[in-house]
Amino acid sequence: ETGVTQTPRHLVMGMTNKKSLKCEQHLGHNAMYWYKQSAKKPLELMFVYSLEERVENNSVPSRFSPECPNSSHLFLHLHTLQPEDSALYLCASSQAGTGRGTEAFFGQGTRLTVV
Amino acid sequence: KNQVEQSPQSLIILEGKNCTLQCNYTVSPFSNLRWYKQDTGRGPVSLTIMTFSENTKSNGRYTATLDADTKQSSLHITASQLSDSASYICVVRSNTGNQFYFGTGTSLTVIP
Numbered sequence: 180e181t182g183v184t185q186t187p188r189h190l191v192m193g194m195t196n197k198k199s200l201k202c203e204q205h206l207g208h209n210a211m212y213w214y215k216q217s218a219k220k221p222l223e224l225m226f227v228y229s230l231e232e233r234v235e236n237n238s239v240p241s242r243f244s245p246e247c248p249n250s251s252h253l254f255l256h257l258h259t260l261q262p263e264d265s266a267l268y269l270c271a272s273s274q275a276g277t278g279r280g281t282e283a284f285f286g287q288g289t290r291l292t293v294v
Numbered sequence: 295k296n297q298v299e300q301s302p303q304s305l306i307i308l309e310g311k312n313c314t315l316q317c318n319y320t321v322s323p324f325s326n327l328r329w330y331k332q333d334t335g336r337g338p339v340s341l342t343i344m345t346f347s348e349n350t351k352s353n354g355r356y357t358a359t360l361d362a363d364t365k366q367s368s369l370h371i372t373a374s375q376l377s378d379s380a381s382y383i384c385v386v387r388s389n390t391g392n393q394f395y396f397g398t399g400t401s402l403t404v405i406p
Binding site: 220222269271281283285286 | 343397399
């Protein structure tokens, strides 16, 4: 276990549904991330939260809405998704900054299927 | 443009054999480079992390090298085991901001 926990592990939702993915870390990190991993593609950085403030949004569609209520919890709210949004969604956390000691720790991911 | 490229895309080797995976990057300014192992359907797990001044780093049967001048890294796996079957991802971190750049990974299959 990496210390980063994601729930649920699997999720099947219709295009009109609203659901949320949850990520929790107790590593004392102050930065958290959402990534999307589609088949045969590199990890796509979706959102970065550093010190609980969103500092970067890689032009992700508005049907994905992140929330970071505190440094230990991160949510990804989903609504009116498309089938092409089906993917593995990974949460990661790290210490903000660069250099040693800022390694990212990943959760196990949520396998999302949009039908 | 900041990019990370890995080769080969996929690799099949016999159990007990050695193999080497390659990573080339154009990320600048460079902070550090990590190799991750990702089992199917699970999150990546860190194998090694290397900064600018480090040339070689070992973690058990995994040995990573870094040439910051040519912007190349390799991951060498010795005496492969069936459990080494996974995707190996090279990740380069820029020295500005919380930005990670991911390679597409090398899919390794170890067969008995």
